[in-house]
Amino acid sequence: MxxxxxxxxxxxxxxxxxxxxxxxxxxxxxxxxxxAGGGSRSMWFFDAAWEGEALVAKQxxxxxxxxxxxxxAEASLEKEYRVFRALQETPIPVPANYWYERDPKWAGEDFxxxxxxxxxxxxxxxxxxxxxxxxxxxxxxxxxQHNLDWNAMGLSFLGxxxxxxxxxxxxxxxxxxxxxRELLEPQPVMTATMAWLKRNLPTAVDRxxxxxxxxxxxxxxxxxxxxxxxxxxxxxxxxxxxxxLAYLDLMVRPVIGDEAMAxxxxxxxxxxxIPIRRDNMxxxxxxxxxxxxxxxxxATNRFATGEMRKLQxxxxxxxxxxxxxxxxxxxxxxxxx
Amino acid sequence: xxxTPAEIIEGLQYSLRNDxxxxxxxxxxxxxxxxxxxxLEHLKQRWLHExxxxxxxxxxxxxxxxxxxxxxxxDAALGQALGAPxxxxxxxxxxxxxxxxxxxxxxDRLRSALDGVVEAFPEExxxxxxxxxxxxxxxxxxxxxxDDRLINVTPG
Numbered sequence: 001m002x003x004x005x006x007x008x009x010x011x012x013x014x015x016x017x018x019x020x021x022x023x024x025x026x027x028x029x030x031x032x033x034x035x036a037g038g039g040s041r042s043m044w045f046f047d048a049a050w051e052g053e054a055l056v057a058k059q060x061x062x063x064x065x066x067x068x069x070x071x072x073a074e075a076s077l078e079k080e081y082r083v084f085r086a087l088q089e090t091p092i093p094v095p096a097n098y099w100y101e102r103d104p105k106w107a108g109e110d111f112x113x114x115x116x117x118x119x120x121x122x123x124x125x126x127x128x129x130x131x132x133x134x135x136x137x138x139x140x141x142x143x144x145q146h147n148l149d150w151n152a153m154g155l156s157f158l159g160x161x162x163x164x165x166x167x168x169x170x171x172x173x174x175x176x177x178x179x180x181r182e183l184l185e186p187q188p189v190m191t192a193t194m195a196w197l198k199r200n201l202p203t204a205v206d207r208x209x210x211x212x213x214x215x216x217x218x219x220x221x222x223x224x225x226x227x228x229x230x231x232x233x234x235x236x237x238x239x240x241x242x243x244x245l246a247y248l249d250l251m252v253r254p255v256i257g258d259e260a261m262a263x264x265x266x267x268x269x270x271x272x273x274i275p276i277r278r279d280n281m282x283x284x285x286x287x288x289x290x291x292x293x294x295x296x297x298x299a300t301n302r303f304a305t306g307e308m309r310k311l312q313x314x315x316x317x318x319x320x321x322x323x324x325x326x327x328x329x330x331x332x333x334x335x336x337x
Numbered sequence: 338x339x340x341t342p343a344e345i346i347e348g349l350q351y352s353l354r355n356d357x358x359x360x361x362x363x364x365x366x367x368x369x370x371x372x373x374x375x376x377l378e379h380l381k382q383r384w385l386h387e388x389x390x391x392x393x394x395x396x397x398x399x400x401x402x403x404x405x406x407x408x409x410x411x412d413a414a415l416g417q418a419l420g421a422p423x424x425x426x427x428x429x430x431x432x433x434x435x436x437x438x439x440x441x442x443x444x445d446r447l448r449s450a451l452d453g454v455v456e457a458f459p460e461e462x463x464x465x466x467x468x469x470x471x472x473x474x475x476x477x478x479x480x481x482x483x484d485d486r487l488i489n490v491t492p493g
Binding site: 033034035036185186187188189191192195199311312314315318319322325326329330332333336337 | 363364365367368369372373375376379444445448449451452455456458460467470471473474475476477478480481484485488489
């Protein structure tokens with residue numbers, strides 16, 4: 001977003017809420033603060049006030065469309081908004097998403113107005129007992145999520161695989177295409193990893209589910225050891241539940257250790273009724289790394305080509321993917337040993 | 338010329354950390370300042386080491402592509418599977434003091450050739466082809482390590 005728009009945000013948001021809430025009077029907006037969290041899209045928190053009644057929270061978020069890493073073909077703001085709206089009707093706790101705005105007259109680009117939930121996003125620094133309590137609740141929610149009827153929720157627009165074998169094939173095709181589109185120089189590590197993925201495509205999937213994509217700590221807020229808001233749905237997909245589980249494993253195992261992770265996975269399986277397929281999880285562990293690097297390549301592309309020469313784009317494109325690259329390189333090399 | 342670029346970057350880092358950061362009062366600004374400190378350190382490491390690493394990288398690629406050429410010379414089936422990779426690029430004479438722009442252009446050709454080999458490498462392999470595949474992956478590990486030296490840096 002342009003500096004002039006950022007400076008005018010209080011005025012823009014006041015006018016916008018006034019138009020969207022015709023039954024209230026004297027709308028005002030204060031405390032507009034840029035969020036330091038997240039890496040893909042810029043967000044500002046703000047407080048709104050008005051006279052009269054409206055079924056809208058007064059602590060809100062302005063989420064701009066401008067993305068550092070994702071392209072609309074893979075993860076658009078509108079897609080994310082539609083997933084949030086569908087989830088609002090389920091037991092999955094998500095912040096209310098009120099409006100998706102396409103008219104450029106407001107901020108020069110699409111944006112979403114969303115409820116801002118007060119909660120704690122920390123995890124690594126918490127005592128082990130609290131980490132486990134939070135994760136226990138999280139896998140309860142993950143089990144519920146993986147049993148949602150995504151078709152009835154109107155989410156088949158996310159791209160429904162025709163069968164189990166189609167799940168992995170679809171995501172591999174999508175992200176190979178995205179990688180080739182974004183690469184500015186040859187990256188043999190990506191090519192070798194893609195070869196590994198194609199050789200190891202899972203074919204057996206017990207249930208095709210609504211997946212979140214980026215799962216677990218860092219993607220939710222908690223309070224009193226309960227998950228109160230699941231925040232990140234821009235990578236949502238329809239596919240193999242082992243994908244979400246692999247991402248959770250990737251992020252959480254280094255923090256809680258092997259034994260606790262095994263217990264968590266077993267609990268998920270028991271609650272969801274979905275058996276654990278280790279080969280699928282291994283595939284998605286590698287795929288998640290490939291996916292993360294691929295998304296970061298778009299940031300590198302945007303920065304280097306001048307499409308978006310901003311510091312946050314540089315760091316996401318260059319610094320963020322290193323651990324994923326090392327993991328991919330190691331797994332592919334070990335497989336050949 | 339003194340001060341060197343690395344010394345100037347260190348001066349920028351000092352002022353950012355000691356003069357500007359204490360005056361910042363929002364989490365977003367703090368985050369940007371942290372990113373700037375990393376970017377300055379990344380620039381410094383590139384100034385100090387990128388040229389030597391690029392020379393090393395291109396020599397590494399030449400060696401691996403020579404191995405590919407040797408393997409294709411004795412294994413017609415492998416040669417057929419790989420199509421026609423641009424292996425001649427490995428024998429372009431090395432200039433003793435190549436400018437950075439030459440190194441980058443050369444790296445692009447060498448890496449493209451190797452990338453094509455990796456993409457076309459057959460799934461079914463005999464022992465010799467497996468050995469070559471491991472050599473290709475060995476290059477990838479070293480290339481990842483070289484990039485890490487420039488990117489995984491902590492501002493001093």
